[in-house]
Amino acid sequence: MPYNSEGVSWQKTDTSHAAARTVKAATLKEEVHGILLACAGDGLTAEEIASALGRPYGSIQPRISELRNDGKVIDTGKRRAGQWGKQIIVWAVADA
DSSP states (O other), X not given: OOBOTTSOBOOSSHHHHHHHHHSOHHHHHHHHHHHHHHHTTSOBOHHHHHHHHTXXXXXXXXXXXXXXXXXXXXXXXXEEEOTTSOEEEEEEETTO
16 A cells, blocks of 8 residues: 555545545544543544544544554454444554
8 A cells, every 4th residue: 555755545546545645644643643542541443533533434544544554553452333333443552
């Protein structure tokens, strides 16, 4: 997966590449990391992070993937039910 100079990735589509060029994802990535730092032991799901930040889920999940690839967040092994009733990953800061 390619990355731009801010470490933001995109998929192999023109729309994904265009979004990576225009979105201030680096700042959002920092916000996601910050909220995970603030919740320390409990961790959060991508849906919970999106809700807490008032952002769409679709802008949060890629930032979590980037943080995971950077080694800054980890899958806690815990799962919680998401809005559709399916079990989803609870993420935490890797150093916490």
